[in-house]
Amino acid sequence: MVDTPAIEITGLVRRFGRHDAVDGLSLRVQPGRCYGFFGRNGAGKTTTIKCLLNLLQPTSGTVRVFGLDPRRDEVAVKSRLSYVPDTVAFYPWMTVRGALDYAASFRPKWNQETERALLSQSRLDLGQKTRHLSKGQRTQLALVAAICPEPELLVLDEPTSGLDPIVRREFIQTVIGAYQDGDPGRRTVFVSTHLISEFEGLIDEFTILDNGREVLSLEADEARGRFEKPLEEIFVSTLSGLGARAVPA
Amino acid sequence: MIAKEIRALVPVWAAAAAALWAVSLDGSPLAYAGAALYIIAVAAIGAFSVGHEYAYGTMGYALSLPVPRRRIWLTKLAVLLPMVAALAVLAAWRVDLDRGDRALGPALFWVPALAACSVAPWLTLLTRRPLAGTVFTVGLVGGSMALGEWIGIYRYGYTQEVDAFRVAFVCWSIGLLSAAGAVAGWRTFARLEAQDDRGADVQLLAFDAAVAPSAPVRRRHPLAALLLKELRLQQLAIILVAIYAAAGIVALLVAGAAPLAFSLLSVTTAFYIFVMPAVIGSLAMAEEHQFGTHDAQLLLPVTASRQWLVKTAVALGLTALFVVALPPLLIGFVPRHVVGGVGTLRLGPPTFMLALGGASICLYVSTVVRSAVSALLVALGVILAVIFFMMTAMTDILTTAYEAVHRLTADHPLHRLPTNPLFWAVPLVLFVALVWRCGLTNYRYADRSLPRVAGHALIAAAFLAACGAAAGAIMGMN
Amino acid sequence: MRLQINFRSGKPVYLQVVDQVKLAVASGALRTGEALPGIRPLAESLRVNRNTIAKAYTELESQGVIETNAGKGCFVKDGGSPYRKDARLDILRHDVDAAVVQAHHLQVGKADFLKLADARFDAFQQQRDRAARNE
Numbered sequence: 001m002v003d004t005p006a007i008e009i010t011g012l013v014r015r016f017g018r019h020d021a022v023d024g025l026s027l028r029v030q031p032g033r034c035y036g037f038f039g040r041n042g043a044g045k046t047t048t049i050k051c052l053l054n055l056l057q058p059t060s061g062t063v064r065v066f067g068l069d070p071r072r073d074e075v076a077v078k079s080r081l082s083y084v085p086d087t088v089a090f091y092p093w094m095t096v097r098g099a100l101d102y103a104a105s106f107r108p109k110w111n112q113e114t115e116r117a118l119l120s121q122s123r124l125d126l127g128q129k130t131r132h133l134s135k136g137q138r139t140q141l142a143l144v145a146a147i148c149p150e151p152e153l154l155v156l157d158e159p160t161s162g163l164d165p166i167v168r169r170e171f172i173q174t175v176i177g178a179y180q181d182g183d184p185g186r187r188t189v190f191v192s193t194h195l196i197s198e199f200e201g202l203i204d205e206f207t208i209l210d211n212g213r214e215v216l217s218l219e220a221d222e223a224r225g226r227f228e229k230p231l232e233e234i235f236v237s238t239l240s241g242l243g244a245r246a247v248p249a
Numbered sequence: 250m251i252a253k254e255i256r257a258l259v260p261v262w263a264a265a266a267a268a269l270w271a272v273s274l275d276g277s278p279l280a281y282a283g284a285a286l287y288i289i290a291v292a293a294i295g296a297f298s299v300g301h302e303y304a305y306g307t308m309g310y311a312l313s314l315p316v317p318r319r320r321i322w323l324t325k326l327a328v329l330l331p332m333v334a335a336l337a338v339l340a341a342w343r344v345d346l347d348r349g350d351r352a353l354g355p356a357l358f359w360v361p362a363l364a365a366c367s368v369a370p371w372l373t374l375l376t377r378r379p380l381a382g383t384v385f386t387v388g389l390v391g392g393s394m395a396l397g398e399w400i401g402i403y404r405y406g407y408t409q410e411v412d413a414f415r416v417a418f419v420c421w422s423i424g425l426l427s428a429a430g431a432v433a434g435w436r437t438f439a440r441l442e443a444q445d446d447r448g449a450d451v452q453l454l455a456f457d458a459a460v461a462p463s464a465p466v467r468r469r470h471p472l473a474a475l476l477l478k479e480l481r482l483q484q485l486a487i488i489l490v491a492i493y494a495a496a497g498i499v500a501l502l503v504a505g506a507a508p509l510a511f512s513l514l515s516v517t518t519a520f521y522i523f524v525m526p527a528v529i530g531s532l533a534m535a536e537e538h539q540f541g542t543h544d545a546q547l548l549l550p551v552t553a554s555r556q557w558l559v560k561t562a563v564a565l566g567l568t569a570l571f572v573v574a575l576p577p578l579l580i581g582f583v584p585r586h587v588v589g590g591v592g593t594l595r596l597g598p599p600t601f602m603l604a605l606g607g608a609s610i611c612l613y614v615s616t617v618v619r620s621a622v623s624a625l626l627v628a629l630g631v632i633l634a635v636i637f638f639m640m641t642a643m644t645d646i647l648t649t650a651y652e653a654v655h656r657l658t659a660d661h662p663l664h665r666l667p668t669n670p671l672f673w674a675v676p677l678v679l680f681v682a683l684v685w686r687c688g689l690t691n692y693r694y695a696d697r698s699l700p701r702v703a704g705h706a707l708i709a710a711a712f713l714a715a716c717g718a719a720a721g722a723i724m725g726m727n
Numbered sequence: 728m729r730l731q732i733n734f735r736s737g738k739p740v741y742l743q744v745v746d747q748v749k750l751a752v753a754s755g756a757l758r759t760g761e762a763l764p765g766i767r768p769l770a771e772s773l774r775v776n777r778n779t780i781a782k783a784y785t786e787l788e789s790q791g792v793i794e795t796n797a798g799k800g801c802f803v804k805d806g807g808s809p810y811r812k813d814a815r816l817d818i819l820r821h822d823v824d825a826a827v828v829q830a831h832h833l834q835v836g837k838a839d840f841l842k843l844a845d846a847r848f849d850a851f852q853q854q855r856d857r858a859a860r861n862e
Contacts (some may be wrong), residue, residue: 004811081548085545089545101474104466105470105473112465201734204779224738
C-alpha cells in the first residue's frame with residue numbers, strides 16, 4: 001500500500017538576503033516512521049522546519065505535509081501535527097494547567113490518560129506559573145501539550161537540549177513511547193537534533209544536512225550495516241570530510 | 250558597553266525625533282500634540298534605557314558581565330542624558346509654545362526630561378516592563394501639571410498668579426520625585442534580581458485561583474480561548490482605563506463644588522484619547538513578540554486571519570468601549586451649569602475616527618516593531634504623520650476635486666465638511682479594513698521585509714488620497 | 728532476560744533482538760510458555776523504536792520461536808524451532824561460516840577452532856543446567 005508521505009520536500013530553497021540557508025533539499029518521510037534530521041548548528045534544520053510549518057515561505061521548491069500545501073491548507077495541516085520548537089515560549093501569566101487548557105481548546109482530541117501519565121512522570125506542578133518554570137520544565141510542558149492531542153506527525157526541533165540526563169532518558173523512553181503507542185501507522189516523528197546518540201535506537205531513517213544541502217540520506221539499519229558504526233559517528237565522520245569507509249563484506 | 254546602550258536606544262530616539270519634527274511642521278492643533286508627544290517620547294526613552302534589557306531578554310546576561318553594577322547604571326545614564334537633552338532642545342526649538350501650554354514656559358521641556366532620566370528607569374525596574382514605565386511616568390508628569398493647575402486655581406482663582414504657582418508646583422513636585430526616583434532607581438538596580446520572566450504582570454491584579462493538584466483539562470471553544478488571551482494581554486490598558494475612570498468619577502463628584510475639576514478632566518481626556526489607542530494597539534502585538542509566543546500562535550490549527558481578526562476586534566472593541574464611549578459618558582454626567590467653563594472638550598466624530606484609526610495604525614505598527622515602547626512611539630509618529638497628511642495633501646486633493654466637479658455646476662465656495670455620519674463612517678471602515686489586511690500579511694509571516702511595509706504605506710497613502718478626491722467630488726455635487 | 732543492542736556491529740537492530748531472544752530460548756533463560764516483555768516496555772528499556780521490536784517479534788513468530796496470544800502478549804512456543812534438522816543446520820551454517828572466516832583472519836587453526844567450539848558447547852550446557860537448577 002502506497003501511503004501519502006507524511007512529509008515530502010522537493011528542491012527546497014530558502015534565501016535570506018544573499019545567504020542560502022537551505023539550498024535544494026529533498027526528502028520524504030513515510031508515515032509511521034521516526035525520521036532523524038541531523039546537521040550542525042546553522043546547517044538549515046530550523047529553517048527547513050519553519051518552511052514545513054508555514055512560518056517561512058520557501059524561496060523555491062515545494063513542501064507537502066500529508067500531501068497538502070501548508071500554505072493553502074493551513075488549518076488542515078496544523079490540526080494534524082504538533083511542533084515543539086527549540087525555544088519554547090508560553091504566556092507568562094498562565095499556569096501549567098492553564099497552558100494545557102489553552103492548547104487543548106484548539107484541538108479536537110485530547111488524551112487525558114496520556115496527559116496524566118506524562119504529567120506525573122515529569123513532576124510538573126499544575127498550579128505553577130509558566131514563567132517560573134526552568135527551561136527544561138518548559139520543554140517538558142511543551143512536549144506534553146504536543147503529544148496529548150495525538151497528532152499524526154510530531155515535529156521536534158532540538159527536543160532534548162536543556163533537559164537534565166535523567167529527564168532526557170525518560171523522554172526518549174516514555175515520551176516517544178507514549179506517542180507511538182497509539183496507532184503505529186499514523187504516528188510519525190520528525191526529529192531535528194544534533195544530539196544523535198540519544199536517538200540512536202529510535203531513528204528508522206535519517207538525512208544529514210550541511211550548509212543547506214543534504215549530504216546523506218539512509219535507513220538507519222542500512223547505514224549501520226554499511227559503516228559499522230553508530231549513527232553519531234557516521235554523522236561526525238561524514239561531516240568531517242574524512243568520509244566513512246565501508247567495511248568490505 | 251556604551252556602544253551597546255546607544256545602539257539599543259537609537260531606534261527609539263530616532264522615532265521620537267522624527268515624530269517631533271513632523272509635528273512641528275505645520276498645524277495649530279498639532280502643536281499641543283507636540284508637547285504631549287515630547288513628554289511621551291522622553292519618558293519612553295528613559296524607560297527604554299533600562300527597559301530594552303527586558304524587551305530583548307538580555308537582563309540576565311547584562312548583569313552577569315564582570316562589570317560593577319554602578320558602572321552599568323552610570324553608563325546607561327551617560328547615554329540617556331545626552332539623548333534626552335537633545336530631544337529637549339529639539340522640542341524647544343520646534344514646538345510652538347504660544348499655542349501650547351504657554352503657562353509653563355521652559356519648564357515644559359526640562360521637567361519631563363528630568364523625570365525621564367530618573368523616574369522612568371525606576372518605574373521600569375519596578376514593573377519590569379518598559380511600556381508600563383513609560384505610561385506611568387507620563388501619568389506622573391501630566392498629573393502634576395494638572396494638579397498644579399487645579400490647586401493654583403483653587404487658591405488664587407483665575408488670576409495670573411496661577412501660572413506662576415503652577416510652574417513652581419510642577420517644578421518642585423517633579424523635582425522631588427526625580428530626586429527620589431534617581432536614588433530609588435539606583436538602589437533597585439543595585440539589588441536587582443534577574444528573574445527569567447519578562448515582567449508579565451503589573452502585580453496589582455494578582456488574584457489567581459489556586460489550581461487543584463490533579464485538575465482535569467478544561468477546554469474552551471477556540472475562539473473563546475483566543476479572546477480571553479487577548480484580554481489578558483491588554484491588562485495594562487485596562488488598568489489605565491480604570492485609573493482614568495476613577496479619576497473621572499472623582500472629578501465628577503467634585504465638579505459641583507469645584508468646576509475646575511471638569512477642565513482638568515477634559516485635558517486628561519484629550520490626552521487619554523490620544524494615547525490609549527496607541528497603548529492598546531502596541532500591547533496587542535508587541536507583547537506577543539516579547540513573550541516569544543508569536544510562532545506558537547501561528548502553529549495553532551486556527552487560520553492566521555482568524556487569529557488576527559480576534560486580536561484586532563478585541564483591540565478595536567476596547568478602543569471603542571474605553572476611548573470612544575467612556576469619555577462622553579463621563580462628560581455627559583457633568584452638571585449643566587459647569588459645562589462651558591474652562592476648556593470644553595468637543596468629542597465629535599473626528600475624535601472617534603482618530604481613536605479607531607489610530608488604534609488600527611498602532612496595531613499595524615506593532616506587527617512590524619518588536620518592542621512595545623518602540624511601537625508606541627512609532628505609532629504616535631505615524632498617527633501624527635497621517636493627520637498631517639490629511640490636513641495638507643489630502644485637503645488639497647479634496648479642494649481640487651471639489652473645484653473640478655463644482656466648475657461643472659454652480660459657483661459655491663467650499664463650505665464646511667458635511668456632518669452626515671455616513672460621510673465619515675464609510676471611509677473609516679474602509680481604512681480600518683485596509684490596515685487590517687496589511688497587518689495580516691505581517692502577522693502571518695515571521696520575516697519582516699521593508700519593501701512590504703513600504704508597499705503598505707504607499708497603499709495607505711493612495712487610499713487616503715482617493716478618499717480626499719471622492720470626498721471633494723461628493724461635496725462638489727451637492 | 729537481558730537484551731543488549733550493539734549499534735556498532737552493523738547488524739540491524741531487529742535482527743539483534745531476534746537473535747538474542749533465540750539465544751535466550753536455546754540457553755534456557757526463557758522457558759517454554761514464558762511471557763516475553765511487552766513491545767512498548769521492551770522498546771522503552773532498550774531505547775529503540777517500538778516498530779523495531781514489533782518487527783523482531785513478527786520475525787520470531789514467523790520462525791516459530793514465539794506465538795502471540797491476542798490480548799495477552801507473546802509467549803515462547805513449545806519445542807523451539809519447528810524446522811527440520813537440515814533446515815536448521817542450514818540456518819546455523821551462516822553463523823559457522825562467519826566464525827570460520829574470522830578464525831582465518833585471526834590465524835586460528837582448525838584444531839584450535841574445534842577445541843574452542845567444544846569448550847563453548849560445554850560452557851553453554853553448564854549454563855542451561857544452572858538455569859534449570861535455579862527454577
